[in-house]
Amino acid sequence: MPISLKDEAAIAGIGLTEFSKNSGRSELQLAAECIKAACDDAGISPSEIDGLVSYTLDSTDEIEVARAVGANDLTMFSRINYGGGAAVGTIHQATMAIATGQASTVVCWRAMNGRSGKRMGQGVSGDITSSDLVHWSWYTPYGMLIPGSWIAMIANKYMHNYGVTREDLGLVAISQRNYALNNPRAYGYGKPLSMDEYMASKMIAEPLCLYDFCQETDGGCAILITSAERARDLKQKPAMIRGVCQASTRGQEQMTSYYRSELTSLPEMELAAKLVYEQAGLGPHDIDAACLYDAFTSEIIMQLESFGFCKEGEGVELVREGGLDIDGRLPNNTHGGLISEAYIHGMNNIAEGVRLVRGESTGQPDKNVEHVLVSSGVGVPTGALILGKD
Amino acid sequence: MTDPRRIKPPMGPDNGWWWDMAAAGKLGIQRCAGCQTLRHPPTPMCGDCHSTQWDTVEASGAGTVCSYTVLTHPQFPGYQYPLIIILVDLAEGTRLTSQLVDCEPENVEFGLPVEMIIQEDPDGFKLPVFKPAGAA
Numbered sequence A: 001m002p003i004s005l006k007d008e009a010a011i012a013g014i015g016l017t018e019f020s021k022n023s024g025r026s027e028l029q030l031a032a033e034c035i036k037a038a039c040d041d042a043g044i045s046p047s048e049i050d051g052l053v054s055y056t057l058d059s060t061d062e063i064e065v066a067r068a069v070g071a072n073d074l075t076m077f078s079r080i081n082y083g084g085g086a087a088v089g090t091i092h093q094a095t096m097a098i099a100t101g102q103a104s105t106v107v108c109w110r111a112m113n114g115r116s117g118k119r120m121g122q123g124v125s126g127d128i129t130s131s132d133l134v135h136w137s138w139y140t141p142y143g144m145l146i147p148g149s150w151i152a153m154i155a156n157k158y159m160h161n162y163g164v165t166r167e168d169l170g171l172v173a174i175s176q177r178n179y180a181l182n183n184p185r186a187y188g189y190g191k192p193l194s195m196d197e198y199m200a201s202k203m204i205a206e207p208l209c210l211y212d213f214c215q216e217t218d219g220g221c222a223i224l225i226t227s228a229e230r231a232r233d234l235k236q237k238p239a240m241i242r243g244v245c246q247a248s249t250r251g252q253e254q255m256t257s258y259y260r261s262e263l264t265s266l267p268e269m270e271l272a273a274k275l276v277y278e279q280a281g282l283g284p285h286d287i288d289a290a291c292l293y294d295a296f297t298s299e300i301i302m303q304l305e306s307f308g309f310c311k312e313g314e315g316v317e318l319v320r321e322g323g324l325d326i327d328g329r330l331p332n333n334t335h336g337g338l339i340s341e342a343y344i345h346g347m348n349n350i351a352e353g354v355r356l357v358r359g360e361s362t363g364q365p366d367k368n369v370e371h372v373l374v375s376s377g378v379g380v381p382t383g384a385l386i387l388g389k390d
Numbered sequence B: 001m002t003d004p005r006r007i008k009p010p011m012g013p014d015n016g017w018w019w020d021m022a023a024a025g026k027l028g029i030q031r032c033a034g035c036q037t038l039r040h041p042p043t044p045m046c047g048d049c050h051s052t053q054w055d056t057v058e059a060s061g062a063g064t065v066c067s068y069t070v071l072t073h074p075q076f077p078g079y080q081y082p083l084i085i086i087l088v089d090l091a092e093g094t095r096l097t098s099q100l101v102d103c104e105p106e107n108v109e110f111g112l113p114v115e116m117i118i119q120e121d122p123d124g125f126k127l128p129v130f131k132p133a134g135a136a
Ligand SMILES: [Zn+2]
Pocket: B032, B033, B034, B035, B036, B037, B046, B047, B048, B049, B050, B051
């Protein structure tokens, strides 16, 4: 009998460091600080942590951070691959562990000096041969070295097919910046972005310009997960995990799934949508707000289609009618997202999903937010999460 | 000091032959010995018939642009900007990521017919790139 993950676990705490361009401390310290903050938010001691999950890209070992925060026995520790594709995957690991009794208090974290330390997308090379390095080597000798170049190939085809313009991408960037204006944690706090500024900004990988890209950030973000039952007795209103999944589909590559017959949709995201909706017993009409992964603006428009908020090729119409704004059909990335809050590899988008369910976002819509959809990285093996009120 | 040369591929049993063919002036495609399916990028096993036996065919070099991007920033040593990267649908049916040369960025378009040429770097490294079909 398969075990359903629906409503077995809940997010009971979120913890963040400040976001900056130079944290001035180690990634281990950022990890320890955000994990301690998540425990404080939940009202428990870090000594109660018995499970830890992070990204393969995270530089901090579970046992190092466990010593730093004073955790005791660990009975589950795990890593998820594929950059931002790992975000929701960490929650999936934690939820499975809790539902099957492998651990009771799991913290998922991502802590990175993403600006002052090792920057993402500075090129991949090496003398050692592995399947991953061979994969990248179909691109790096040609000069495709940064994530924007890999995504631009898909974005250009998609935009050409469906008549999406640079101004449309600008609408996404501006919508998210408008949310960030009110979020003191955000890079975009108090810094409005106009369409003129957007259109005049530096082109990086046609059709993507500077403002289509996410931030580069130093900071940490941790999410504390425990059983639904226990979460009800803790300090915060639980954000129930209605559904959570990982998804990769045939022909999948990391960032460069260029060899499928059709390039203008996101098959892995469509699989994530199918799985997460089925598990939660919900559909797109039940989703009140979203934190769709936004390393690039074009990804938002494509995901509106993957998750069934509109038909194929019609994502841009939802954007043009203000659907992503605070009073729209699907308020999205109400903290500013990876584009205008911070780039903590999607972990900060999960934290925002929790705030929306609690009713505590700086971009909280007036309407009742019963269910929030959160997605992992686009163009990579990915996943989706639906959080709901208890 | 930054190495002014392009990043070289690691060479292993799954991909080294492709670069060896490029060094010999040829554009290679892997062919499954079990079911004759052409595949790119190469893999050591056929996902259809599961044969680990394969050989290679030499592509004609003719294709059309399936998608493209023009890279302008940041500029890494070893590459010339603006850099036009293309996905090419080869006449043989496989698709390949490569570079378009001898073409202004404003002239690249979806469906543009292209043909392969071998580009040689000052250090002797050779890689297959494309130019608009029929261009001098
Ligand atoms: Zn075969």
